[in-house]
Amino acid sequence: MSSPTTGSASAEAVAEAAFHVYLEQRQIRNAKVLVHYAAGLSALIGVFIISHWLHLLAIRLGWSRKPIFLPFVAIARVSRRTFIQSLPGFTSVGHAVLVTAYVALNVLFSFYNVDYSKATDLCARFGWMATGNMVLVVFLALKNTPLAIFTAYSYERLNVLHQTAGYTTLLYTILHAAIYTAYFFKEGMVYILRLDIVTAGIILGFALLFSVLAGMTLRHIKYELFYVIHVALFVVIVVTLGLHRPNFNPDRTLYATVIIGALWFADRLIRFCRLVYNSINNEANVYALPNGGTRIVLKKPLLRARPGKHCYVWLPRIRAFETHPFTIVANEPMELVINTYSGFTKALHKYALKNPGASLKVSVEGPYGTLPDPMDFDRVVLVAGGSGATFTFGMAADMLARMSENSKQRIDFIWAVKGHENLSWFTQHLQNLSNHVHAPKIALKLHLTRFAPSSSINRDDSIERRSTSVASADMKPSNLERGNDNFAISGPGSSAVTRYESDKDEKDMEAMRHQEIPSAATSTTMLPIVHGRPDTEAEIRAAVESLSNDQRVLIAACGPSSLTKIVRDIGASYIKVDGPAVEVHCEQFGW
Known part of the structure; x- marks a missing residue:
């Protein structure tokens, strides 16, 4: 007969073996769930890829003009009208729907196939979900993302989703750490918290926390400092994640760590090689x-x-x-x-x-950047606020350069700027547009939103107030509202430079009086300027109503969020089943 001591040791061995079997089964179960979660995310991305390419095909093949496709066109337009509209707390309704779908996938796979009889089973699942979401965070942060090729979303448009995934990862990490810590204290197993792999996990958690906090605060105050901290903490996160789960089998989380590091390194290598070349x-x-x-x-x-x-x-x-x-x-x-x-x-x-x-x-x-091709549209409405004109000037110039002589396309160029001095930033570009061979096809509409008193104007500056004929009918003084002026716009190196000076800018302006800028105008360019904010809704309405039902209009805007929100909502309101096809594209300052 075996002694009681031997029997007790045998029972402990059996219990320990059973525990290891349970751990192995849990690892396999969690690995399968993570694969299913990745498949769910891939399916969600697939919906956007298919929608994007169907949309492109519809444009190229002219499906919207064929009666047989009218039911599909109606569904697509009603959906786009809803999804494009802005929504508080989100970029748009479509963004809110996407975030909701993402959260639903996380909730589903967080609680699916969990053994609730084991105190740590759910906690382990949270750790696995944190790891899976960390892969998504890095994927959405890639500058050279494949999504820019297969969808209409470049990395800067994915940044808001990158942030959402980052917050989700932090939440899972906190839950994983808090539940495990409470369990170890309750079971008198505090010594486990001093193990190397647990220490690595603790460092990982704090690095992730500080990275998210930096994104919420420093990113808007000192972006360069935030970027350095963000990259440094990311390296810490990857290293400690690998040390926290250092085995390839049966624990598959190290594979995720390798994928994270490989994605980041490959993106950096591509960018570095481009910079060198x-x-x-x-x-x-x-x-x-x-x-x-x-x-x-x-x-x-x-x-x-x-x-x-x-x-x-x-x-x-x-x-x-x-x-x-x-x-x-x-x-x-x-x-x-x-x-x-x-x-x-x-x-x-x-x-x-x-x-x-x-x-x-x-x-x-x-x-x-992923931009709609303006050549696919009969009319293009470009709306810019301040330095957002860098985007609209580029699109307008690119479109004019690609137009044929018999093209019937038209461009409405609306630019609102605070001060007259900002107009000289783009003097040469304004001249190029107004003097272009296709100039009659573009309507330049410039708005000064801040009117400076005459005393603030330099005495040497010249302000021409006379009627001038311009390339577009919309630019004729007779068509302008009361209070419009024709301002001479020229570069700092010309004889007539209109600018408003403040005490803050006085030194800068003094330095610029003595320099020549080759791309600035060397002769006066007469362009009518409207004082006050543009009536964006009226401009867009006029553009849309000028087209027949089988034509297309692109509304593109760049500027502060207040401007893009207005354009997004106005553009969405004109997407109708029985009207011309309306496309809305908004670029926004900062990402």
Whole structure:
């Protein structure tokens, strides 16, 4: 007979073996759930891919003009009318629906096939879901995302989803850590919290917490500092995630860690190689503009670049270890116009003031951005606020360059700017549009939202107040509202420069009086300017109502969120089953 001691030891061995079997089964179960979760996310992405390509095919093949497709067109338009509208707390109704679907998938797979008789089973599931969502976070952060090819969403439009996935990952991490910690204290197993793999998990949790907090605070205050912290903490997260679950079998979480690291490294490698290649024999000239603007003119064009898209710029003389995104205004030569905020843009503007026209070593990386092709539309309405004109000028110039002589397409160019001095940022581009061979096909509508008293105008400046004939009928003085003026717009290097000065800008303006900017106008350009905000709804309504039911209109806007919200809602309201096809595209400051 076996002794009681032997029997007790045997029972403990059996219990320990059973526990290991349970752990292995739990790992297998959780791994399968994570695969199903990935499949659910893939299906959700697939819906957007299929919808995007069906939409493109409908445009290219003219399905909306064929009666047989009318029921499908009606469904698509009603859906788009709903999804495009803005919604408080979200970019749009469509964004809210997508977030809801994402949350539903997380809830489903968090509680599906969980053994609730085991105190730690649900806790383990939360850890697995955190790992799965971390892969999604990195995927949505990729600059060179495949979604830009297969859908209409480039990385900057996915950033809001990247943030949502980040918050979800943090929530799962907190729940995973809190439940396990409470369990270990309750069972008198505090010593487990001192194990190396648990210590790595604790560091991982705090790194993720600080990364999210930095995104919620520093991102809007000191973006450059946030970026450095964000990248550094990401490296900590990847390393500690690998140390927290260091085995490939039976625990599959290390595979997710490898995928995370590989995705991030591959994206960085692609961007680095592009920067190196585009830096070869490349230089940029920088010029300060009135009211805090800076123009960069590059020696070499960027492959596949189109005005309206954006690229990352590296100027080692200003910031040796930083790249920053800016919209491409023109291709030949490649030109960027930048507003001054803080950090890099402030340092660049100061350098341009002290060294007008200086040549700097430069490289660019990109291009990025997914834009609808304006050539697919009969009429294009471009709405810009302030420096958002970098986007609309690019789209307008690109469209005019691709137009044929017998093209019947029309462009409405609406630009609202606070001060007259900002107009000189784009003097050459305004001249190019108004003097272009296809100029009669574009209606330039400029609005000054801030009127400065006459005493604030430099005595040497000239303000022409006379009627001038312009290329577009909409620009004739007789068609303008009462109170419109024809202002002479010219660059800082011309004889007639209109600008309003403030005490803050006095030194900058003094420096710019003595510099020449090649891309600025050398002769006066007469363009009528309306004082006050544009009636965006009336402009869009007129454009839509001018088209027949079998025609298409693109409404594209760039500027602050208040502007894009208005354009989004107005554009959505004109998407009708029995009207012309309406497409709405909004770019927004900051990402």
